[in-house]
Amino acid sequence: MTTTDFRDRLYELYRPPSDHFTFVDVPDMQFAVIDGDGNPEGEVFAKAIKWLFTTIYPIKQDAKKRMGKRFAEPPLECLWWADDMSDLILRNKDKLKWRLMIVLPHWTDDALFEQGVETAVGRLGEKPTTLRREVMKEGRSVQILHKGPYEELEEINTKLYQDFLPEHDLKPNGFHHQIYLDDPTRTASQKRKTIIRQPVI
Amino acid sequence: MSESLTDSELLVLGLVSEMPRHGYELEQIIEQRGMREWTQIGFSSIYFVLGKLEKKGLVTAEKPAGTKAKKSYLMTEAGQQALITQTLSALTTVRPTYSSLLMGMIHWPALQREQALDALNQRNKAIQEEITRIEGIQLDQQPLPDHIDTLFDYSIAQLKSEADWLQKTLDYMTCKPWNT
Numbered sequence: 578m579t580t581t582d583f584r585d586r587l588y589e590l591y592r593p594p595s596d597h598f599t600f601v602d603v604p605d606m607q608f609a610v611i612d613g614d615g616n617p618e619g620e621v622f623a624k625a626i627k628w629l630f631t632t633i634y635p636i637k638q639d640a641k642k643r644m645g646k647r648f649a650e651p652p653l654e655c656l657w658w659a660d661d662m663s664d665l666i667l668r669n670k671d672k673l674k675w676r677l678m679i680v681l682p683h684w685t686d687d688a689l690f691e692q693g694v695e696t697a698v699g700r701l702g703e704k705p706t707t708l709r710r711e712v713m714k715e716g717r718s719v720q721i722l723h724k725g726p727y728e729e730l731e732e733i734n735t736k737l738y739q740d741f742l743p744e745h746d747l748k749p750n751g752f753h754h755q756i757y758l759d760d761p762t763r764t765a766s767q768k769r770k771t772i773i774r775q776p777v778i
Numbered sequence: 779m780s781e782s783l784t785d786s787e788l789l790v791l792g793l794v795s796e797m798p799r800h801g802y803e804l805e806q807i808i809e810q811r812g813m814r815e816w817t818q819i820g821f822s823s824i825y826f827v828l829g830k831l832e833k834k835g836l837v838t839a840e841k842p843a844g845t846k847a848k849k850s851y852l853m854t855e856a857g858q859q860a861l862i863t864q865t866l867s868a869l870t871t872v873r874p875t876y877s878s879l880l881m882g883m884i885h886w887p888a889l890q891r892e893q894a895l896d897a898l899n900q901r902n903k904a905i906q907e908e909i910t911r912i913e914g915i916q917l918d919q920q921p922l923p924d925h926i927d928t929l930f931d932y933s934i935a936q937l938k939s940e941a942d943w944l945q946k947t948l949d950y951m952t953c954k955p956w957n958t
Contacts, residue, residue: 627920630920630921631917631918631920634917634920650923650924653921696917700914700917700918760921760923762807762810763796763923764796764797765796765797765798766797
C-alpha cells in the first residue's frame, strides 16, 4: 500500500463528512478492548480508558518505528448497547454496556500484545479480566462526523435510527459505534469531533 | 505590541485557550499533567498568574448566574494573538542552556584521576536514572497528544546523546595516560 492509499483509507474510515450520512465498507480490524457496564462518567470507565492507552503504548512505539511519518495516533472508540435498547436511546447511563477499544496495527500478534499488557500491569496493577485483543467485523456501515458537545449526539442518533435507516430500508447489523477524535480533557466541548458509525444490512 | 509573557503566564493562557476553566480546575490540570515538575507555577500563584493575565486583557473572568457558581476564565481575542506570537517565538528562538558539565570538564585537571573518573561514572548513572524516570512519566501520562509525546522523545533523545558522549569520554579518559 502506498502512503497515499493509506491516507485515503484512513480518511475514509476516520474523517467522514459531517453534513450527511455516508456509507463505508469497514475492513476487519483488530482492537485492544475492555468491556464494562455502567455510567461512562464513573471511575470504572475512566480506568478502562487508562488501561487501554497504557497497554497499547509499547505497540504504538513499535508502530512509530516501523511506520515513521505514516504513523497516525489511534483514537479511542466505544461500542454501546443495553439489555433493553430503550435505555440506550433514553441514555439511562447506569444501564449502559460498553466496549472501549483502540485499533491495533494489523501485525500485532500475541507476543506484542502481551508485551503491552505486561507494561500496563507493571504501572497499573492487576489486569482487567476483559482486556483482550479482538477482531471486529463491521462491514457495510453508515457513518457521520459530529463536531460539538457529546450531548448533541442524541439528536444525530434520532436522525440516524428514526429517519435515515428506515428511509433507506436498512437495519442495524452490529453495535452502535462511536469514535472520539479528541481528548475531552484537552478540547472544549464545542470543538470535540465524534464519529457515529452503525453497521447495517 | 504585546509584551512578552513569563512561562507561567504562557502555560496558564494555553490551558485557558483549550476551554474556559475556573481556578481550581486549572490547579487540578497542572497537577495531573505534572507541569509543576518543569515550571515555576506554585500552588498558591495560579490566581496571581490569572490576575496578571486579566490585567493584560488576555483572559477575562466570567461569573455565571447562581451564587455558588465559580468564576470561569475565558481567553480574549488579544489573548489568542498573544498565544500565537509567544508560541512562534518559543519555537523559533534558540536559547543555549549551559550544563554544569561545562564547568566540570574545564576544571578536570584539578582532580585526581580516580576522583574524576568516578564523578563521570556517577553522572552516567544519574543520566540513566533520569532516562528511566522520564520514560516512566511518558508512559504514566498516556494518552498524550502527539505534539507532547514528541516533546518527551526530545528530552529522552537529548539525555541519550549525553549518555553516548559520557561513555565515549569515560572510555577515552580511562585509557589515556594520566598527567601527574
